[in-house]
Amino acid sequence: MIKTQMEMYLHEELETLTRTEIEALQFERLLRTVRRCMKSPFYQKRFAEAHLSPEDIRSLDDLRKIPFTTKQDLRDNYPFGLAAVPMSEVVRLHSSSGTTGTPTVILHTQKDLDEWANAVARCLYMVGLRRGDVFQNSSGYGMFTGGLGFQYGAERLGMLTVPAAAGNTKRQIKFITDFGTTALHAIPSYASRIHEVMEEMGIDPVRDTKLRTLVIGAEPHSEEQRRKIEKMLGVKAYNSFGMSEMCGPGVAFECTEQNGMHIWEDYYIVEIVDPQTLEPVPDGEVGELVLTTINREAMPLLRYRTRDLTRILPGDCPCGRHHKRLDRMKGRSDDMMILKGVNIFPIQIETVLMQFEELGTDYLITLTNEEANDLMTVEVELKEFSDDYPRLQALTREITRQLKDEILLTPVVRLVPKGTLPKQEGKAVRVRDLRRTLI
Amino acid sequence: MIKTQMEMYLHEELETLTRTEIEALQFERLLRTVRRCMKSPFYQKRFAEAHLSPEDIRSLDDLRKIPFTTKQDLRDNYPFGLAAVPMSEVVRLHSSSGTTGTPTVILHTQKDLDEWANAVARCLYMVGLRRGDVFQNSSGYGMFTGGLGFQYGAERLGMLTVPAAAGNTKRQIKFITDFGTTALHAIPSYASRIHEVMEEMGIDPVRDTKLRTLVIGAEPHSEEQRRKIEKMLGVKAYNSFGMSEMCGPGVAFECTEQNGMHIWEDYYIVEIVDPQTLEPVPDGEVGELVLTTINREAMPLLRYRTRDLTRILPGDCPCGRHHKRLDRMKGRSDDMMILKGVNIFPIQIETVLMQFEELGTDYLITLTNEEANDLMTVEVELKEFSDDYPRLQALTREITRQLKDEILLTPVVRLVPKGTLPKQEGKAVRVRDLRRTLI
Structure with missing residues (x-):
């Protein structure tokens, strides 16, 4: 044709x-x-x-x-x-x-x-x-x-x-x-x-x-x-x-x-x-x-x-x-996390983080639970060292706000220096689930 | 169809x-x-x-x-x-x-x-x-x-x-x-x-x-x-x-x-x-x-x-x-040799040599000329060491005879111990033309 x-x-x-x-x-x-x-x-x-x-x-x-x-x-x-x-x-x-x-x-x-x-x-x-x-x-x-x-x-x-x-x-x-x-x-x-x-x-x-x-x-x-x-x-x-x-x-x-x-x-x-x-x-x-x-x-x-x-x-x-x-x-x-009954995928977190120029590409999501309450902590590496604390605090607030918009839950966000997050065989570890099973 | x-x-x-x-x-x-x-x-x-x-x-x-x-x-x-x-x-x-x-x-x-x-x-x-x-x-x-x-x-x-x-x-x-x-x-x-x-x-x-x-x-x-x-x-x-x-x-x-x-x-x-x-x-x-x-x-x-x-x-x-x-x-x-006006290809020599169980896979063809007379010498490695000279002589004669049948010229055949022929980058050298140009 x-x-x-x-x-x-x-x-x-x-x-x-x-x-x-x-x-x-x-x-x-x-x-x-x-x-x-x-x-x-x-x-x-x-x-x-x-x-x-x-x-x-x-x-x-x-x-x-x-x-x-x-x-x-x-x-x-x-x-x-x-x-x-x-x-x-x-x-x-x-x-x-x-x-x-x-x-x-x-x-x-x-x-x-x-x-x-x-x-x-x-x-x-x-x-x-x-x-x-x-x-x-x-x-x-x-x-x-x-x-x-x-x-x-x-x-x-x-x-x-x-x-x-x-x-x-x-x-x-x-x-x-x-x-x-x-x-x-x-x-x-x-x-x-x-x-x-x-x-x-x-x-x-x-x-x-x-x-x-x-x-x-x-x-x-x-x-x-x-x-x-x-x-x-x-x-x-x-x-x-x-x-x-x-x-x-x-x-x-x-x-x-x-x-x-x-x-x-x-x-x-x-x-x-x-x-x-x-x-x-x-x-x-x-x-x-x-x-x-x-x-x-x-x-x-x-x-x-x-x-x-x-x-x-x-x-x-x-x-x-x-x-x-x-x-x-x-x-x-297989990568899906369920938090407080909500399905969340690492890519959702990643998409938000990648929009911040100040952040590097490595991050770590840690899931914990305290008194049957699921908690998500997102640690993310900064691209460059900074001791401008007011700026870092404002950045943390903005990341938290945008993550909440995406996943409908409020995570704890921590900015960490470049190179501090764990790696496995050169590949970044993305999710660590430390929740105790409740059954 | x-x-x-x-x-x-x-x-x-x-x-x-x-x-x-x-x-x-x-x-x-x-x-x-x-x-x-x-x-x-x-x-x-x-x-x-x-x-x-x-x-x-x-x-x-x-x-x-x-x-x-x-x-x-x-x-x-x-x-x-x-x-x-x-x-x-x-x-x-x-x-x-x-x-x-x-x-x-x-x-x-x-x-x-x-x-x-x-x-x-x-x-x-x-x-x-x-x-x-x-x-x-x-x-x-x-x-x-x-x-x-x-x-x-x-x-x-x-x-x-x-x-x-x-x-x-x-x-x-x-x-x-x-x-x-x-x-x-x-x-x-x-x-x-x-x-x-x-x-x-x-x-x-x-x-x-x-x-x-x-x-x-x-x-x-x-x-x-x-x-x-x-x-x-x-x-x-x-x-x-x-x-x-x-x-x-x-x-x-x-x-x-x-x-x-x-x-x-x-x-x-x-x-x-x-x-x-x-x-x-x-x-x-x-x-x-x-x-x-x-x-x-x-x-x-x-x-x-x-x-x-x-x-x-x-x-x-x-x-x-x-x-x-x-x-x-x-x-x-590009590999063709001309000897006394006859076109000869290394593969012809190789085919003959490969028929002898006593011979290894490495050989060297050397062309020389003396008084305008082209001469081919074929050195070939023995597979195993041998000092049975009568047998080696008979083998040499038989190889020479079969080569002559194939290329219509009589080469000088020399049996040499394994590993003695030159190599280039791991690859055997097959032909060495040492003839002086007559022009």
Whole structure:
């Protein structure tokens, strides 16, 4: 399909569906998916155990009758126990590294690979990339899905793809300058590294390169970091969300509004649930992202608990797409703290702290309880030594106020000199829970 | 195109062309290619300098009117000087690492990638691989063409592809056993390494794996090595020839006869020339491989000097394909020695020496001249110390006799103790030319 430069949508019909149309399509595809799942030994058993049959799914809401699928299910049924097609129809698998126990495997038919490429192409097109752009991919290739995922998607769009793969920063920069790279895919920290090395090499990204678009993902980062990277490299940076269980990149992506990532609801049904109760939370509230694949043949996943924390951003997007928008990932549900019945995530604290220029990047959250009363203490390192006590007191008050606004509880804030907080294997310790169990 | 398991040819019509039909197709495609080249700034200039125009090509033999293209031409016109299409039609580039100076770049349109995948698929189909096979690729991905090249080709065939990428041998073996890998692509030395680690892990490749087919290439190896690898792993191993300038893998490949690599003459016109005179050598004689791409859009190459030494194997192949067969690569033309007017390559000496169990792997060829008489001395290390002089003398005589059979000259052979020959940066020095120039 050849599109003109000016067209806004790669798949106009699918991208501009109304909510009603999206939900009708989702229901149709959910039914097909559930029927398909009955070919997978794993889901046959899971449905039987739940006394559930495909006929029980009579509306989108009935999705909630279906039990969750977890990463442990994938491990327990490694390698091919979730296949819903004969293995002779599977043309590719991606496997996790399995550094922490049994690896997981995701299977793809040819159609799955096509649809994956379509999804990635749609994302890249959405942020203005077109045939004629030069797209450089600094992901690892092979089993890591950011490599082949972006490769196939970018090729589908007809861009000139530069499969640079990971590492060798000077070579990446040589590619950027020599090939006139206009768009780069990189994790945020690597984008910063590229800028650092450009500076060492005397290369000005605006003057000496054609780089205008950055695709960033796969690593938690804040809005401040994004704006900093945009300024450093003279680019617009778009957040990308993907995970290998959902193919890889192409699950959700920002439009040019840069206001949350549209999740492709013709591919996925999205739920946000409380990680404790597993009940849905209202739009706007943070919870665990749960995804159901409704456009996949080889290995559909029903209500997959991603462990990623995010929220649905309420309201309409001016871009004309009604596909829901995800906020940037706010950490893992395993990191969640519960204080006085309130769910709190370290990223919420971090986001507040990062807005203060006086503060360094290391902080420590300590939870204690006294007489059944939960208490949070936030220690944070100052960037530079200061003995201006009135100023430090005012700073402490302001941080406390802003933290309370964010987490709805009043923590004790302590400013400490740089380098005094504990580290483990070079990595900062973020949370220390010293509460005595009350049971 | 769905093929049954029993069919011999993936592209029957193209694979079973008669010589006459091949040459007719080649001429037609050569004409199209030459006309296409006139859109490339490089070839425009090159043709003008040679006072040549596309109309001068009136037969296949007229190919020889066209000047050679060299790697230096690619470097001098880096990055896009050889493009024969607008850059907006280029969807991928592969770049050499450029460790030795300016890198080279090869450009591909979408059709080029399709045809590349077709060529690789044809190769893999030819050795019996089919949908249902599990194909594991231990090439590096990204810029290295063995990764994406085999990936796209194996997917096209509908096999289950395992993009393992390079390194991590234990993980490769885990993939082989867990996923039921039936076919592996690896360089010969890595295939040996995999066997070594399997032994350490107590894994018997025949008993514990489904591995039956090995695709080997990208590294010089002898027939003895191939047979050894086949025995170790319980597989049939097929030689593969490719180079990034010709896309990558898929240029030439062995059929099940394992008797030379069919070069796809619907993609390439093959010439073998004397590296000194650049005149063609007869079939059966070793010379430099020169290739003309006749099925490529983005960046056709006319009479590209590969620097690889090989020969056309004379005679017909029982497999029914009339596409010429290349012998395994015999080194680089830069390594060629000329003695008494005879072209000799180190690999010829090496092949003879490797057949003697008593000999180690290190040898040194020294060329001297006395009174205009060229003399070759071959020193070779013994595997183990021996003072059984009659036996050593007999061995020396036998080596001398076999070398003379191979190179048609009688060298002086000296057996030396292990570890006595010079090394450079850990790598053996193979040739030392001490001849005084006579001019």
